[in-house]
Amino acid sequence: MSGSTFGTLFRISTFGESHGGAVGCVLDGAPPGLALSEEDIQKQLDRRKPGQSSVTTPRKEPDKVHLLSGIFEGQTTGTPILMILYNKDAQPSAYNDIKEMFRPGHADYTYLKKYGIRDYRGSGRASGRETAARVAAGAVAQKLLSQRGVSITAYTSRTAGISCTTYNPAEIENNPMRACDPVAAEQMVSRIEALAQEGDSVGGIVECRITGVREGLGEPVFDKIEADLAKAMLSLGAVKGFEIGRGFAAADLQGSEHNDAMDAHGFKTNNAGGVIGGITTGEEIYFRIAVKPTSSISKEQDTVDLDGNERVIRTEGRHDPCICPRIVPVVEAMAGLVLEDHYKRFESQNL
Template identity: 45%
Template sequence: MSGNTLGNLFAVTNFGESHGPAIGCVIDGCPPGMALSEADIQPELDRRRPGTSKFVTQRQEADQVEILSGVYQGRTTGTPIALLIRNTDQRSKDYGDIAQRFRPGHADYTYWRKYGLRDPRGGGRSSARLTAPTVAAGAVARKWLREKYGTTFRGCMTQVGELAIGFENWQHVDQNPFFAPIADVSAIENYMGALRKAGDSCGARLRVTAQHMPVGLGEPIYDRLDADIAHALMGLNAVKGVEIGDGFASVAHKGSTHGDSLRADPCGSFASNHDGGVLGGISTGQDLEVAIAIKPTSSILVPRASIDETGAPVELITKGRHDPCVGIRATPIAEALLVLVVMEHALRWRAQCADVPVPNGF
């Protein structure tokens, strides 16, 4: 009931608070025998790390991962893998003004009403800081899926605020701080500069995809692959919408054009991918195509009306170091969550259907 664990066969339990001594996770169910070291995990954490550009929070965290258990002589043992990331740049005094007041759009009020108390320092457990262990766990699963099936994952930003971002090439994504698939990001820089000057924030739309997917991952009804993808990605801070394939655009399609026609050459391939690589909750072998909508950052410098813990009205601004758009650093996190769902279903398939023969010609 605690809601801090994602997955069953590949179970990732997340722990820590934004301004506590450390954050981390425990991975239970990783198959044994895979070569694993901190060097396999660190590059993904570096992609998500704060303070990497002037457009994100200037909190300086090295996010150096430590493997505490589950690896012996460089290989996974099949026992729980504990990953630790120490917090080193907390500034808890920045949150003194909101200790008894609730930021509009933030989890302050709901945490207080649910638990009867809350940790206001950086949002405590509700902070996006807690996505770092998710990225670390995703790096472990990503390595196993790549070695086992050749499955790869990537993502990009397709919109920031009102500014739509076209697609040019995947190679551009890691060449700019926005994970934008374009060469010239000056328009995004200007947009974000104006937003930061105004003390305001904006939302974003991201695309995440998995290539070289195995066929047959997912369950028929309640544990559908696409349902679990939506469940996981809605667990990412500030996400307000998840689309699989064409998503809401499917409403305007005709059945004569939306259904992805099967082809005989090569056998079992598809002429299109409107359904985003999932049919009946089960993977088709096509690319998984997922999009998410992220709302504007709640911690801003624009004064807003709220209340305090006595119910009295207050006017609130939030000082400190915050992302003007949490979507800027969210691409590696969204990728990791998609990885974790695919990993879970890959292990489920292996447990139930590994002996199912592949039909002739496929």
């Protein structure tokens, strides 16, 4: 299956299915001599794993990472690192009753049209479970970036029609929504729980702020920093939109309002979101993604079966009523992979 590799000099290839034996990745490009343990990676995986609260799937996966190569005596060797997470709570039989039908919002139909075969057990490769492998690889990138002074913070800013009105990064890991506003977080949870009782789901907006990035990262044409960040985020199955800096709001501004003027101390504003001409300015990078509502809902929906017959489907099982809280660490991981790759590309060009 092509399309399972991401990155240039710091590169990952993910593998596995939601209800198969395992998911995991091979990471190539980590330098030798980096102190790295399973605990370093597990910290990030624990933030993504299922079963955390009433607004996440009740599936119980420990997501215990196993490092099978590329590590010796607690240090990276510079060779590919194989990370694997064995599935412990898979229930493929939950899909037996609907395996002949296409689930609305899922990749069932498109996978069948592309490959002529599909894994109906929880979407197979199209499942959000694939992102666990990305988080494992991203943990390595984030450790390398932390040594460079780079910090990546993502959070839920809006869901279920409720927006955060304050930004307090200390609150993000203190509420089940991973929202930056604790008051809004409580309202979000109440609304999502009510919708889940109705068999429905919601989407939302996740923001990400990145500080400490040096100037000069990014390629000026096809591999712009924002282009690679957009690809990273839109490669997540639940993400339907991306904007950086003022984003779509820039369409209603004049040049005199949107341009980031400068003085002797640097940029006076940061409407560009830390990237101009595809290259980092040294200012904070900030972007937003639009997360769609979870496709698996227990409300009745119209569909067709494999023979084209009209059917009515209800998707039972264990699914997140809102993906936002668990996609936060995935966003941070993917941003980390992009930035570490571009640091390595910069260093290879500028000796």
